[in-house]
Amino acid sequence: MNDFAAHRDDWMAKEELAERMIPLIGALRREHEVVTSLHGHRLLGLSTTGVIEMHERVAQLGHGQLVLGETLAVLQALSEIAPGASSIDVARLVEGHAGSDQPLDAYLREALAPAMGATPAAPTDVVLYGFGRIGRLLARILIAHTGGGSGLRLRAIVVRRGSDDDLVKRASLLLRDSVHGKFAGSVTVDEDAEQIIANGTRIQVIYSDDPATVDYTAHGIHDAIIVDNTGRWRDEEGLSRHLQAKGVARVLLTAPGKGELKNIVHGINDSTILPDDRILSAASCTTNAITPVLKAIDEAYGIVRGHVETVHSFTNDQNLIDNFHKGDRRGRSAVLNMVIAETGAAKAVARALPELAGKLTGSAIRVPTPDVSLAVLHLTLENPATKDELNDYLRRVSLHSKLRQQIDYVESPEVVSTDFVGSHRAGIVDGLATIANDSDVVLYVWYDNEYGYSCQVIRVLEVMAGSHPVVLPPRREVTLRA
Incomplete structure (x- = not known):
């Protein structure tokens, strides 16, 4: 032969x-x-x-x-x-x-x-308030995770009516995505019931301009977790409007929270979620991407100080072509320009990782790509390390530590940003790009600022609902310390 x-x-x-x-x-x-x-x-x-x-x-x-x-x-x-x-x-x-x-x-x-004999978690109703980039990806993940009706159940989305054929257009956007591809399955609409049906999951579409006025119980929804994807309200006072609605138990914001709200990065501080926490934030995509890597490095080598530079894909709040925008520089065309922007990610890290408070600065550049961003971490370490030592440590962390859901690791001279579309990890360390000069190091961390972040949001939801099943066989945890 x-x-x-x-x-x-x-x-x-x-x-x-x-x-x-x-x-x-x-x-x-x-x-x-x-x-x-x-x-x-x-x-x-x-x-x-x-x-x-x-x-x-x-x-x-x-x-x-x-x-x-x-x-x-x-x-x-x-x-x-x-x-x-x-x-x-x-x-x-x-x-x-x-x-x-x-x-x-x-x-x-x-x-x-x-x-043996373990029973499924009790069902928890989930409502997506806002159905943009993150909302639709959360819907895809929730639908894919739907089993026999236990655990997280996507019951409804809440939007403002945009046109007479709003329902059909919402369904089409769920079915087709220019970045993440076609929805894996069937998407249809029931116009009489104002529902989108995706792989057998009936999603009630509720039209409202005010979260406080929605009666979810009228749709058979009770004790729901509302996932606010709009970013319109970022503090406890604004988000508490959701709790005034009938059928709502808790709220999760998919943006950095302001004031005293807990900003949760799964894998870092999700253990601080308490049953009586009614409003939580899942922080930002950048905070979720960099905090686990910073945690691992700080525990092994100690971080004296650092600067985080994010090279971030454009987002929907920028202009397609030059036009008025209340924000600095964001009025210039997102698809034609690199745009220097502000980021609160460096300060936000300290909300989840207090030991780094005051040690980090940050800046951002928006670039003409629709998804996948890159964080460049310039760090000064307490204990020096070589490139090989750092990379070997981060590779082991990605495979065997408690942060394996958050950190991925890659070594390839050919990878570019689009190779990380759809990554379910919060951040991916690019080992070949690592620079180490005694105590001064530079790490490059890719992240799908849409899908990777959405996976982190789902993990926070599972903690809030107590719906994650027992994981077997149990892992022998590898300490983060080198």
Whole structure:
């Protein structure tokens, strides 16, 4: 057999294994509320080639090589064992069984004992107040995570009516996105009920100009978390208008909060969320991107001082062409200019990470790209480090630490901003760009300021709702300290 035929046959064998996995992955989610992943990367919804690519990708990220046949064997055994609601890392089960002398069935029953009989989290109604860039991405994620009706349930969106065919236009914007691509599934409208139907999820569209006047209970919505994506109100007084509406329990702002509001960066200070916190902020995309990296560096090497420069994609509050704008410079065309702008991200870091208070300054440049931004961290460290030491540490943090959901790591001389569209991590360290000169270092952190941030918002929502399932097998946490 020649090389061409051998490679073709090998690929077809991989396709056959991946094809057998897909119905098992779906059935585990539908019938048992089990979400499967490979080192934290979800398998649900992947195509045949997507499953194969994911096996290769986790190896490229620094994990051990995964064999598709071994993944399939674990998925088949999981279907027989039928654990309860849980988030199961199949790759870690494969690795664990490789070091065990137990039969696969016995090993899995022991490793997954906490999930046996586990029940799904109680449902929590979620309403998106505002349906712009972040609102629509949150909708996509919530719909993709919908299982048997437990956990977070997207029930409604609240917008101001823009035209007679407003409902159709809103649905079209959910279906088609110039940056993030087509919605994975079906989107239709029920004009009589004023609802958007996405992959079986009925989303009530409520038209209102005043959050205090909405009666959510009239739509069967109770004790809801309102996610305010408008940015119109940023302090407790303004956001408390939501709490005056019938059917509302709590509010989450997807922008930096002002005053005494808690600004939450998941992975950093989400443990400070209390049951009686009725209004919270999920901070900004930049704050979410840089705070985890700064946390990791500060714990390992100590940060004396630093400057954060964000090279940020343009946003909807800028002008497409030159026109009046109340903000400085933002009236100039966003698609033709680099625009020096203000950022509160450096100060906002201290809201989530008080030990860095007064140590950071920040500035920003808006650039003519629609998504994915870059933070350049100029830091002076207490303890010197080489480039290799820093990169090895940050790579390990991205794989094994408590910040693995927030920090990703890449080493490639070819990556550019569009390669990070759709990243579910808050920030991605570009290892090849790292500069280290004794105690002076420069780190480059990419971030999808839309999707990566939206994933962080979802994580905060899960904490607020208490809806995240048990994660198995439990990880052996690697300390952030070098």
